[in-house]
Amino acid sequence: MKKIISAALILLVVSGLWLLNTSRHRTHNQRFFLMDTIVEFKVEGDKEHAETAMKHALEELRRIDSTFGYQQSVLTELNARHIIRNQELYSLIEFSLEVNKNSNGAFSLTLRPILDSWGFSGTHAYQVPENSDFERWKSLPGDSGIILFDDGLTVKTHEGILIDLGAVAKGYAADNAARIMKEDNIAAGLVNAGGDIMAFGDRDWQVGIKHPRAPGIFATIPLRNRAIATSGDYERFFIKDGTRYCHILDPETGLPSRRYMSATVVAQSCTQADAWATALFVKGIETLKDFFSQHDMDWIVIDNNGKVYASDALKEYCPDHISTTP
Numbered sequence: 001m002k003k004i005i006s007a008a009l010i011l012l013v014v015s016g017l018w019l020l021n022t023s024r025h026r027t028h029n030q031r032f033f034l035m036d037t038i039v040e041f042k043v044e045g046d047k048e049h050a051e052t053a054m055k056h057a058l059e060e061l062r063r064i065d066s067t068f069g070y071q072q073s074v075l076t077e078l079n080a081r082h083i084i085r086n087q088e089l090y091s092l093i094e095f096s097l098e099v100n101k102n103s104n105g106a107f108s109l110t111l112r113p114i115l116d117s118w119g120f121s122g123t124h125a126y127q128v129p130e131n132s133d134f135e136r137w138k139s140l141p142g143d144s145g146i147i148l149f150d151d152g153l154t155v156k157t158h159e160g161i162l163i164d165l166g167a168v169a170k171g172y173a174a175d176n177a178a179r180i181m182k183e184d185n186i187a188a189g190l191v192n193a194g195g196d197i198m199a200f201g202d203r204d205w206q207v208g209i210k211h212p213r214a215p216g217i218f219a220t221i222p223l224r225n226r227a228i229a230t231s232g233d234y235e236r237f238f239i240k241d242g243t244r245y246c247h248i249l250d251p252e253t254g255l256p257s258r259r260y261m262s263a264t265v266v267a268q269s270c271t272q273a274d275a276w277a278t279a280l281f282v283k284g285i286e287t288l289k290d291f292f293s294q295h296d297m298d299w300i301v302i303d304n305n306g307k308v309y310a311s312d313a314l315k316e317y318c319p320d321h322i323s324t325t326p
Contacts, residue, residue, distance in 0.1 A: 037194030106283035171274025227270035
């Protein structure tokens with residue numbers, strides 16, 4: 001994780017988004033490492049009140065991390081036993097399966113085995129998987145092998161399936177931390193969970209979107225009572241024989257998606273923005289444009305030639321083109 005500190009601005013660089021602290025409001029900050037990433041709170045108001053709210057929000061993030069993390073959690077129990085009763089996990093999987101359906105399969109919870117083969121999860125080094133790795137993964141039923149019972153609690157998975165919530169958990173955590181702060185009567189604040197940002201209250205927060213091939217940002221947009229997330233091929237990747245392989249895999253092939261360098265989504269919730277940024281990176285805006293418009297989501301994408309495309313609401317903040325070389 002890179003942290004860049006400027007004398008003029010404090011910029012937090014995480015997963016493609018920079019938070020520009022240019023406000024004259026009285027803002028209290030906390031920054032810490034959790035969920036394998038840097039998390040930041042920004043809260044306006046009285047110091048004691050703000051610190052209490054941030055303490056409660058941090059407790060919620062720790063609870064979510066222990067619930068959905070990779071060590072002795074309900075998620076690891078599901079992956080080991082292939083059945084569990086847990087309402088919160090059920091709801092998050094239910095949401096994710098809806099994204100899978102509405103994106104025509106561009107978003108998937110069942111990529112963990114092939115991600116392990118690439119080295120993007122697990123402990124071994126990055127590598128191009130063997131054909132046998134792809135064949136073994138493709139023999140599994142994918143997201144159709146996830147069964148949700150009608151009780152709203154029970155989740156069952158096909159033998160061999162490993163659920164991975166990495167494309168949705170940080171957004172979900174940001175939403176819940178923001179909810180806790182609002183319940184503590186914080187008038188305005190922001191949660192940045194590794195670049196998945198949820199802003200609330202009656203002010204704009206200036207958020208910069210990272211340039212995918214050079215230091216700095218290529219666009220800055222105002223965020224108010226909305227969330228933003230970016231997926232990019234520069235986050236986790238390796239280059240072999242001149243080819244870039246990123247961690248965002250196409251669920252149809254198990255291969256890294258090469259449609260874009262960067263895909264950003266602005267939505268009503270960070271859970272939505274997180275999941276749909278991944279789906280957009282894989283599927284492309286041509287397929288998803290109407291759905292985004294119908295569900296009040298805005299977007300920015302950069303193709304591999306550096307051409308920038310954006311929804312009408314965000315066009316004014318974006319250049320037409322960026323350099324594709326550092």
